[in-house]
Amino acid sequence: MSKPKVFEKPIGVKDYLPHAVSKLRQIENQVLACMDSWGYEQIMTPTMEYYDTVGVASSTSDQKLFKLLNNRGTTLVLRSDMTAPIARVVSSVLKDAQFPIRLSYHSNVFRAIEEEAGREAEFYQTGVELVGDASPDADAEVVALAIASLKAAGVSRFKIAIGHVGFLNGLFEEALPGEREAQEDLKAHLLGRDYVGYRERLRSLTLSEEMQGELEGITRLRGGQEICSQALALSLDETAQASIRHLCEMWDVLEAYGVCEHVLIDLTMIGDFKYYTGMTFEAYAADLGFPVASGGRYDNLLKQFGRPAPATGFALKTTRILELIGDSLSESISERVLIGYDADGRTAALDAARELRAKGAAVSVVTERMDAASKAAVRDAAAGGTGKQVHYKGVAFTKLLTFFGGERERE
Amino acid sequence: MNPNELQAAGSGRELLKVAMPKGRIYKVASNLFREAGVPIPSDFDDTRKLIIELPEAGMSFIMAKPVDVPTYVEYGVADIGIVGKDVLMEENKDVYELLDLGIAKCRMSVIGLPDWKPVIHPRVATKYPSVASQYFREQGQQVEVIKLNGSIELAPLIGLADRIVDMVETGQTLRENGLVEMETIFGITSRLIANRVSYRMKNEAIQSLCDKLQHAIAAKPGAGV
Numbered sequence: 096m097s098k099p100k101v102f103e104k105p106i107g108v109k110d111y112l113p114h115a116v117s118k119l120r121q122i123e124n125q126v127l128a129c130m131d132s133w134g135y136e137q138i139m140t141p142t143m144e145y146y147d148t149v150g151v152a153s154s155t156s157d158q159k160l161f162k163l164l165n166n167r168g169t170t171l172v173l174r175s176d177m178t179a180p181i182a183r184v185v186s187s188v189l190k191d192a193q194f195p196i197r198l199s200y201h202s203n204v205f206r207a208i209e210e211e212a213g214r215e216a217e218f219y220q221t222g223v224e225l226v227g228d229a230s231p232d233a234d235a236e237v238v239a240l241a242i243a244s245l246k247a248a249g250v251s252r253f254k255i256a257i258g259h260v261g262f263l264n265g266l267f268e269e270a271l272p273g274e275r276e277a278q279e280d281l282k283a284h285l286l287g288r289d290y291v292g293y294r295e296r297l298r299s300l301t302l303s304e305e306m307q308g309e310l311e312g313i314t315r316l317r318g319g320q321e322i323c324s325q326a327l328a329l330s331l332d333e334t335a336q337a338s339i340r341h342l343c344e345m346w347d348v349l350e351a352y353g354v355c356e357h358v359l360i361d362l363t364m365i366g367d368f369k370y371y372t373g374m375t376f377e378a379y380a381a382d383l384g385f386p387v388a389s390g391g392r393y394d395n396l397l398k399q400f401g402r403p404a405p406a407t408g409f410a411l412k413t414t415r416i417l418e419l420i421g422d423s424l425s426e427s428i429s430e431r432v433l434i435g436y437d438a439d440g441r442t443a444a445l446d447a448a449r450e451l452r453a454k455g456a457a458v459s460v461v462t463e464r465m466d467a468a469s470k471a472a473v474r475d476a477a478a479g480g481t482g483k484q485v486h487y488k489g490v491a492f493t494k495l496l497t498f499f500g501g502e503r504e505r506e
Numbered sequence: 507m508n509p510n511e512l513q514a515a516g517s518g519r520e521l522l523k524v525a526m527p528k529g530r531i532y533k534v535a536s537n538l539f540r541e542a543g544v545p546i547p548s549d550f551d552d553t554r555k556l557i558i559e560l561p562e563a564g565m566s567f568i569m570a571k572p573v574d575v576p577t578y579v580e581y582g583v584a585d586i587g588i589v590g591k592d593v594l595m596e597e598n599k600d601v602y603e604l605l606d607l608g609i610a611k612c613r614m615s616v617i618g619l620p621d622w623k624p625v626i627h628p629r630v631a632t633k634y635p636s637v638a639s640q641y642f643r644e645q646g647q648q649v650e651v652i653k654l655n656g657s658i659e660l661a662p663l664i665g666l667a668d669r670i671v672d673m674v675e676t677g678q679t680l681r682e683n684g685l686v687e688m689e690t691i692f693g694i695t696s697r698l699i700a701n702r703v704s705y706r707m708k709n710e711a712i713q714s715l716c717d718k719l720q721h722a723i724a725a726k727p728g729a730g731v
Binding site: 254289290292295315317359361377379380383384385386 | 580582583601603704707
């Protein structure tokens with residue numbers, strides 16, 4: 096690669112300018128406040144972790160991890176999500192805390208990726224982990240909180256699709272007992288969203304016509320609670336049945352939360368089989384081509400850190416939500432004041448600034464005299480009433496005060 | 507239905523955005539849509555417009571260069587699209603592959619001169635570098651892949667490469683240039699693809715189009731199951 100130009104930064108990372116930051120903070124604060132109100136406490140973990148602990152345990156594939164060496168030659172990773180670090184914390188620093196443990200976070204995470212837009216190397220996630228509760232109620236709580244968080248963030252039109260890895264595991268084991276390779280192939284096609292390949296692979300297997308029809312039909316298993324009863328009829332396998340019953344119970348809980356209008360059951364909605372152990376879900380917003388949140392149950396992760404426990408959680412893709420609703424958010428600070436002063440007026444000016452700041456206004460000070468254009472703008476503003484904005488050097492203010500020559504002159 | 511009612515019916519829901527490949531596949535694809543009951547007017551075929559709305563069918567069509575179709579769909583600027591399996595394999599985008607449309611049938615093959623023998627530094631010319639690299643890696647062969655943008659058949663004739671990887675439909679061009687098909691890598695047909703989010707948010711519209719297309723495909727003479 097040629098030497099970068101001075102304005103360039105590594106591919107996949109972004110600068111956030113004041114306008115964007117204020118909106119990102121607004122989303123972040125609203126979502127974290129919502130998570131607080133559900134009893135989740137915020138934590139922070141380091142940006143870097145050991146490759147051999149958090150790196151290996153995380154759901155991110157090896158080639159997508161940012162790896163670096165420390166001065167002793169140990170491989171480190173930049174965290175690729177917050178779930179594995181939280182599992183480490185729960186198993187070590189918090190090992191005496193009783194289950195269930197409810198934690199929330201807002202943090203930047205890192206993924207080394209192909210050079211495609213829409214896939215960032217560093218982005219922000221806001222999420223929760225609920226550790227130590229295996230019940231359908233815990234899964235439903237996490238889904239309901241995801242819905243509340245999306246609403247708190249200002250996303251209005253969205254859907255959440257819920258699936259369960261156990262259903263396909265059970266169904267395939269029943270249809271193709273012991274045939275690991277065929278099962279893995281079929282799952283790989285579904286995971287790769289390649290339904291054509293999935294059907295072709297099915298046809299290459301020796302299956303009864305009925306079974307083949309059933310397996311082809313699962314790509315249509317999408318809808319409300321009625322999908323559960325259809326799925327129950329499909330497989331007698333114990334794992335599959337238990338998974339569907341779990342989803343049914345979750346649905347009942349979600350109904351009690353009053354959020355079912357946002358939820359659909361989709362049994363082809365599957366996450367990574369090696370990582371997720373139960374229900375998985377994704378949230379989709381109208382007008383954005385990528386999911387805005389994802390989550391699921393990962394009962395095998397904590398055991399890798401020495402404290403086996405069931406766990407479930409989700410992460411909002413906060414930077415994508417910013418992309419989606421950034422323009423519809425209102426400015427958070429309503430009053431922005433500019434104070435101009437000189438040596439004689441300094442004390443009075445800074446006193447006034449202190450007072451205004453205490454009242455919640457954003458106050459900027461300048462030590463130079465206003466130029467003629469600015470003074471004219473102030474006069475115009477004063478003549479036009481209080482609602483008008485004053486522009487000084489390209490920045491908008493709602494009010495302008497000057498303290499020159501020891502006297503406060505208000506224009 | 508009078509025109510006003512028609513308009514109301516169309517604007518009542520969001521249009522399904524369909525990315526259509528211009529060129530070779532377009533004619534057969536639009537015919538298949540017509541057979542499936544989507545009334546694409548025949549004057550679409552020659553238009554130079556890039557976006558054409560068809561509110562009475564609840565769709566709007568984006569006329570795209572075939573290789574760009576998966577990109578539009580992945581980003582969600584098109585909800586669904588029609589694209590050849592060759593492009594899907596090469597571009598490797600994160601989209602749903604919903605349906606084999608069974609049209610524009612051909613195959614991806616390794617092609618060379620009839621007297622081809624293993625060479626010390628094998629070179630393969632192709633329009634599909636990622637398909638070619640992956641295939642030869644799977645075959646346990648380390649080859650240098652050269653990306654070309656057209657007239658791939660020239661490469662072995664003028665000594666740029668000893669083999670090529672390209673799409674073969676009838677084999678006419680190969681025969682005329684004295685080349686032979688050495689191995690078939692995979693079969694190609696056009697596919698219906700969908701964006702991850704649209705597939706869930708516009709589930710009904712997509713599933714209903716999918717069913718209609720599947721019906722039309724099954725009704726074709728000589729169609730597979």
